[in-house]
Amino acid sequence: MTFSILILKNGNNTCKKVTRALFSHQKFQQHVAKIIPEITEKRLMPVLERVARQDELVDLQDLLNRHTFDFACMITTGNNPNFLSIGLPEIPFLKAIEDACEAIFFRHLVPEGLWKLQSWLGIGKKRNEVKGPKPSENIMRDNTLGLTLAAEGTSSITLSWLFWILSKNPFIDAKIREELRANLPQSGYKNTQIFHLDDLNKLVYLHAALCETLRLYPPIPFQTRACLQSDDILPSGHQINQKTNVLISMYAMGRMASIWGEDCQEFKPERWITEGGINHEPAHKLFAFNAGPRLCLGKDIAFDLMKITAANIIQNFDVQVMEKETVCPNNVSLHIKHGLLVRIKKKKA
Numbered sequence: 481m482t483f484s485i486l487i488l489k490n491g492n493n494t495c496k497k498v499t500r501a502l503f504s505h506q507k508f509q510q511h512v513a514k515i516i517p518e519i520t521e522k523r524l525m526p527v528l529e530r531v532a533r534q535d536e537l538v539d540l541q542d543l544l545n546r547h548t549f550d551f552a553c554m555i556t557t558g559n560n561p562n563f564l565s566i567g568l569p570e571i572p573f574l575k576a577i578e579d580a581c582e583a584i585f586f587r588h589l590v591p592e593g594l595w596k597l598q599s600w601l602g603i604g605k606k607r608n609e610v611k612g613p614k615p616s617e618n619i620m621r622d623n624t625l626g627l628t629l630a631a632e633g634t635s636s637i638t639l640s641w642l643f644w645i646l647s648k649n650p651f652i653d654a655k656i657r658e659e660l661r662a663n664l665p666q667s668g669y670k671n672t673q674i675f676h677l678d679d680l681n682k683l684v685y686l687h688a689a690l691c692e693t694l695r696l697y698p699p700i701p702f703q704t705r706a707c708l709q710s711d712d713i714l715p716s717g718h719q720i721n722q723k724t725n726v727l728i729s730m731y732a733m734g735r736m737a738s739i740w741g742e743d744c745q746e747f748k749p750e751r752w753i754t755e756g757g758i759n760h761e762p763a764h765k766l767f768a769f770n771a772g773p774r775l776c777l778g779k780d781i782a783f784d785l786m787k788i789t790a791a792n793i794i795q796n797f798d799v800q801v802m803e804k805e806t807v808c809p810n811n812v813s814l815h816i817k818h819g820l821l822v823r824i825k826k827k828k829a
Contacts, residue, residue, distance in 0.1 A: 503777050508555075515554050516785055517676045520792050523550065523564050525674070528797055530566060532826040539819035540799065541640040543568065544789070548636040551785060578813075634699035634768075635786050637815045641697040642690060642790060644820055645747055647801035652689065652749065653794070659685045660795045675791040683787055686794075688752035690786055691766065695740070696747065698768040701731040701814045730767045731814065739765060798825040 502508055524547050531538050546564035554560050563571050646653040660675075663682040675683075705726045712720050720726060737744050740751070752759050763771035769779045776782070793799065800823045801807075810817045 499777055503781070512555055512781055512784070513677050515551060516788055517674065519547065519551055519554070519560075519564075520788055521674050523547070523562075524789065525792065525796070527564060527566060527568075528793065528824055529826070532797060532824045535823070537802070537821055537823055538568075540643060540822045540824075541636065541816050541820045544636040544639045546571070547789065548639075548785065555781075634813075635782050635789075637699040637813060638690065638693055638697070639786055639789060640816050640820050641814075642693045642786075643793075643799050643822070644801060644807055644816065645693060646689075646794075647799070649747060652747070655749075656686050656689060656794055659683060660791060673795055675788055675795065677784060677788065679791070680784060680787050683791060684753060684757055685749055686787055686791060687758055687783065688749035690783065690790070691752045691758075691761075692747055692749045694768040695734040695766055697809065697814055698730040698734065699814055700768075701729060701809075703728040703730065703767065703770065728767070731809075733767060796827055798827055800825065 527543065531543075543564065546568070550560050550562065550564050646656070660683070663675075663679055680687075705728065706724060707720050707722050709722070711722050714720060714726075733739060735744050743751075752761075763769060763775055769776040769782075802821045802823070806818070807820065808817050809815070
């Protein structure tokens with residue numbers, strides 16, 4: 481959800497205020513509550529049924545990316561591009577998004593003088609100038625694109641890592657399945673049992689597993705901060721000059737014993753569970769959704785989408801990750817490099 485902040489901030493708090501008002505509006509919440517179960521039951525489940533029936537290998541990360549992108553387009557534009565459809569056709573637009581993310585990463589890490597020099601010399605990554613809409617329309621376009629990117633990428637990345645982790649931790653997978661069985665889902669597509677939004681509050685262990693996935697594999701693995709007014713000194717004693725970018729690695733934070741304890745390398749959903757339910761850690765500790773005034777506005781929507789997607793897949797299918805696949809994170813957004821090749825089997829009733 482971080483890229484929405486990168487695009488929305490632009491020194492203008494009005495954009496965030498408008499977005500916050502949109503997200504809190506009753507009709508928007510009703511719209512989201514309708515779309516999430518609908519695209520899961522009528523789009524995702526039939527595709528998974530077909531993949532399982534034909535016993536074919538599929539890139540689960542690509543499938544989830546299509547699913548979440550369709551959702552993102554529906555809540556931002558009202559249109560479903562049907563990227564998730566039978567046959568999984570090639571979508572050049574999704575590749576273009578990856579290229580855009582790499583460009584953003586480049587601009588964050590490379591000194592300003594260098595990329596300005598590259599722009600002047602006409603080398604490196606650049607944007608082609610085209611005749612386009614008026615400035616007011618540009619703002620609408622940029623915010624729509626920002627919200628679409630925010631709602632799409634991070635959810636599919638987190639879900640992909642979750643299914644990879646479950647393949648390596650069958651006892652955790654068994655606990656999630658036990659929790660799902662204990663919360664009677666409604667019947668749905670064919671012989672498929674479908675969870676709806678009303679069921680999500682009961683899925684405490686699944687929520688905890690997603691939090692633990694975000695801790696170890698944050699979709700956007702870094703944040704940047706800078707001193708805008710004057711020089712400053714960090715708690716560590718390091719002096720930071722004005723306008724110097726400070727790179728914060730959430731990937732490293734999730735593996736620091738000083739923050740999470742000596743078992744920080746262990747995937748342990750229990751660390752998020754208390755007698756009253758979910759242990760809500762401070763945002764600056766689980767930094768995947770940012771913190772303070774930059775806290776992701778769509779955090780609750782993201783959890784609803786991830787939980788209902790994961791619950792329905794786990795409840796109805798067995799996801800078998802191919803053992804020979806090398807799984808490692810990408811550098812920019814923390815998606816699984818080269819995808820996640822799996823075989824999907826329909827669970828027996």
